Amino acid sequence: NSSSGSSDIKVGLSVSTLNNPFFVQMKAGAQAEAKAAGVDLTVTDAQNDASQQANQMQNFLSQNVKSIIINPVDSDAASPSVKSANKADVPVVAADRGVTRGDIATTVASDNVAGGKLAAKTLAQQLGGKGTILVLQGTAGTSASRERGQGFAEGLKAYPDIKVVAKQPADFDRAKGLDVTTNLLQAHPKITGIFAENDEMALGAIKALGSKAGKSVKVVGFDGTPDGLKAVEAGTLAATVAQQPKELGKLAVKNAVALAKGKKVDPMVKVPVKVVTGK
Amino acid sequence: MSTQSATKPLSVENASELLRMEGVRKTFPGVVALDGVDFDLRRGEVHVLLGENGAGKSTLIKMLSGAHRPDGGRILVDGSPVRIHGAQDAERLGIATIYQEFNLVPDLSVAENIFLGRQPRRLGLIDRKTMNARAAELLARVGVDVSPTDRVRELGIARLQMVEIAKALSLDARVLIMDEPTAVLTTEEVDKLFRIVRALRADGVGIVFITHHLEEIAALGDRVTVLRDGRSVTQVPAATEQDELVRLMVGRSIEQQYPRERTAPAAGAAAATPLLKVEGLTRRGSFQDISFEVRAGEVVGLAGLVGAGRTEVVRAIFGADPYDSGTVRVLGKRLPGRDVNAAMDAGIGLVPEDRKGQGLVLDASVHENLGLVTLRRATRAGLVDRSGQRRAAARISEQLAVRMAGLDQRVRTLSGGNQQKVVIGKWLLADSKVLILDEPTRGIDVGAKVEIYQLINELTASGHAVLMISSDLPEVLGMSDRVLVMAQGRIAGELGAQEATQDAVMALAVKDIKGVTEDVKELEGSRGH
Amino acid sequence: MATDTLKTSNAHQSPKAPGGSAVLRRVLLDNGALSALVVLVGVMSLMSGDFLTTQNLLNVGVQAAVTAILAFGVTFVIVSAGIDLSVGSVAALSATVLAWSATSQGLPVWLAVILAVGTGILCGLVSGALISFGKLPPFIATLAMLSIGRGLALVISQGSPIEIPESVARLGDTLGGWLPVPVIVMIAMGLITGAVLARTYSGRAMYAIGGNEEAARLSGIRVKRQKLVIYALSGGFAAIAGIVLASRLASAQPQAAVGYELDAIAAVVIGGASLSGGVGKASGTLIGALILAVLRNGLNLLSVSAFWQQVVIGVVIALAVLVDSLRRRA
């Protein structure tokens, strides 16, 4: 059936969560590409639950999909699922995050750790190399929070004059970002910068800062969501480390379709991250 | 310690003494329930505890069963002081208790309730076979027709009482405490119970017996201790005259136990409008072809044995349960089935037999409970007239002499008889045209009963009517203008006030109505589930 | 039913001592959780100098607002021996409806607000109907609504936040430059809750239904109809909480308020209500919500590490209620 239209090619995409506009956009990119390529794309939402993702991977295999895109909830936890897909001879594309073990045909990702470093550098530049800052962490124990936090900490080592005065979790949530920042401002009214591990929390922080946002306090976010980009334009968000989720989704599907058709692909596809700043 | 030396001379030092309580005190927030009570029990006697509602009888026996701990005083068993801190302690001392309120688990089987916490085991696992067999024996001994595997939830209140008795017997105790076991039983069951109690007494068991039915005292008892306001006022032999017992208990004598004032003379009765007219009411497996009417100014009694279906008929009339066919009319207007509000709007009220399950919101105050039925009437533009409700509650509780710390006391902490007064009170406030009373005076002391009868008289005098179910036959006979007798889900006959005697009613109640046998079979078959 | 007579009995314990401290003691005894809150505030003030400032206390108020408003609605449900797991989702759905109809569909703001509150009430009515007429356990009916509400919020918004109109966003601001509107809304909703529970027919019916549903039915209370009212109220309150939340963020998030149902129920229970029904007060619920907010605020001020934070929250919740339960026995 390689000759006739590819409409009977089924591809599965397991998204880690649609709780986050970033992945919603990734999904949108993937769906657009699938439509263009005329393949049947099934999207499932693992709701940030590794075992639900394992279930969905199993279900893809029952549906006889030709290839699978996994956007792992967790890189380790995805390994057994990938192995069973390998056993069933279904090629797997990893999107956004890698998978620790098992044969991944290609990984399409933008690097969270590198992004974190970039965020540190950007914030340092905005602050002129010195200042006191807050860090808003994502949900404790999630890989995104871990990797971005790690990258940021590493990146900050180059700037000894920047001090992190408080580091508190706000669960990637805008409302919590607002509350936590409000509280931290009581204890640390003099801060000059905030790094938030995603744009949602950054937008919450900006709300908490009010008129100070973008003036006396520089906020750097992560993801480059539409709302985030708008805030950058408005000058309240100093910068965001923009991944290109749509592009990421698109490339993942492109590769998955190629694999389904038996073509060879590069084992590593990098989607560039770029820092978006106002000026 | 008690200063009541009056009781001392009577409590002879006796080798056969099982148990003694000296100067026992218990206070609850706002109430002194027991204020230095002395009590003793001998082997092979039935010691009756007598007192008004709220006098402290139940509280006293709860000290023995481990449900409450005394604040002061001592308890001696076999002459040595003991501490009873829980049900286990009581069980070890050989004390078994039948509480005034049932303590059964609704979704467990009868057998399991009987052996609750003491189920026979084999290899560590529950041995159901043995348990059911032993339960069947006990049930046969108390003479109740329930199967060990029946779920308790499905039993009527009289059967629950019999299961409680079987449960207490299963302990083979030396001391058996019975708190108003006869309140919900009909004459027949009471006889069965008395036979059992006498046999136990002959075996040397000491029995503490609480009752508000004075005629039972002479029939069963040996000694009587009278409690008043948390104090033991005196101890007298059981053969004491009833009038004297009443005087000791209430502090005054009662002229007439059933002061029924018949408002409508026999001639006018026929002319009076039927307020309630029931025709051909039937629910398969429960009751068949029930027809009768209740006229203004009348008290109609509904008599019958346990399980005759009286409760089910009145619940159907009130709309609490569905029925299959037949009609219920109030003042000629037909009521829809299964609609409590329609029945209430038409002027019917029902005081249910199960006060805890159906009558009271136990954790709410006396005031809230009394105002429940009239809540809607007390509402203007969505807001409840709370002070008006409070005034009404204060009035009715005074009339019924509810013994309480105040209107804000939780109903759960009232004595059993006082709880019953609250159930009746809330319906008296509702001013229903036809008030149905199901076992209204269950657990109520003689003094308060008369008050309730007076209120019934006032109701009928003002043109209302009362339909009264009672297992207390003298009460039915004493208060009714007419008596309907039910047997096996049918009306077996009707008796006028003059012809209604104990024997006439009983003859109808045990009558095997022709054609009923099939229904009975059906009933039995359905019970298999 | 009402009057929490558990406490009545306590109130009788000191029949004398009419002095000055007696009043305070009475208040503390009367409202169990209050002592826990007082202790918590005391400890936080000692541990962090930033805690006991007017501004911070106002912040705590703002941060308690959404939980408190949700919890007020849930109080009706819990008093009547039900449970409502759907309030977080319903809040998100209502806010999404508001933003979508005003921003994407261009409806006038007042209409959008009515639509949003109507959505909340409708969700509540559906849960209520499933419970009274479908005889579903409240847990299941509202769990289903939790899932449905969240799903619909995602469907309507296509998974992305939607901006809300400027005029609604002003609800998240302050009045006169210092008094936060969410706090005012919270207090207003609290007063309404208190009045409904204590003074209205429906409120009294809630206590009766929660205390003994069968007795309530046989006393002529239309239990099914009242349950519709109860869940509709809860849904309406959830909608208002959702609007307040969205106004603070200036946007409606389909994934907002995830898991808030547990916070709301916890606030009600910490405030002295019983999940088996028949007891509960608006004042208790407010205190419960404040305890949770003080706790989170304090942990931020103290910069407790992210990993330990959850441990501390758990321990303090247990301790707070323990204080109450021990005090009640003492």
Added chain:
Amino acid sequence: MATDTLKTSNAHQSPKAPGGSAVLRRVLLDNGALSALVVLVGVMSLMSGDFLTTQNLLNVGVQAAVTAILAFGVTFVIVSAGIDLSVGSVAALSATVLAWSATSQGLPVWLAVILAVGTGILCGLVSGALISFGKLPPFIATLAMLSIGRGLALVISQGSPIEIPESVARLGDTLGGWLPVPVIVMIAMGLITGAVLARTYSGRAMYAIGGNEEAARLSGIRVKRQKLVIYALSGGFAAIAGIVLASRLASAQPQAAVGYELDAIAAVVIGGASLSGGVGKASGTLIGALILAVLRNGLNLLSVSAFWQQVVIGVVIALAVLVDSLRRRA
């Protein structure tokens, strides 16, 4: 007390109808949720050709396993009229302890497993003690434990997943190449649950406590001690569920099983238990867990859009229990 004569009338309504189909009917009637499951499986088979294959049904079994094992533990709690919100967190904590002690600390695997199960039991004991001795409402005690367990899992793992030893990971595999071990564990735990509930002293005490705690106490059942047993069992089951979960993922995740408590409770309630206690069976719980698993599996197979999926899940859960409740009335 009880007597609730409401239900009496139902039990008496279908006195006849013996015959052959009666057995099936009896089974369906006896186990309410079963009919809902049968209907659901039927619909799914019609709508998706991939559903009714051996492999897929085994998948459903595996996917139900963790929820079912958690739910078995929760069954004890719910039968005794309690609630346990902590099972998801305790599962994650136990798995983390296992992985940490075996992988990071180098303990022998058997010891690590004992340690993990011991952790679960300990968590249960703490909740149980708070409930029986501290008189905390079960909702609050286990909500606190939810928070504490999750926090400790994060602290121990420092927020990162930890690999689990190869020998434990094999638990996630199949026996003889086709029979998944999680399914075997699930069935074994189900049988244990059934036996405990029906045949042991503690099991019967659970029904008694749930049905009428006062009666249980006055009948000499040591209610406090039994509550410790009940919550310890729930904690132990949660630990086993955590180990099965980790074995499937080949790693212990501190953020695993978030929100599973609601699924577990839903499974128990869908299976016919009542949150007010006294009723519930292991078989019902298993069916409840299977209903949830079939639903999620089927929606994946049908490729329902992610946003609509939650709506559909909610609707089907409500319908499933509605079928049961209507059938019971018919």
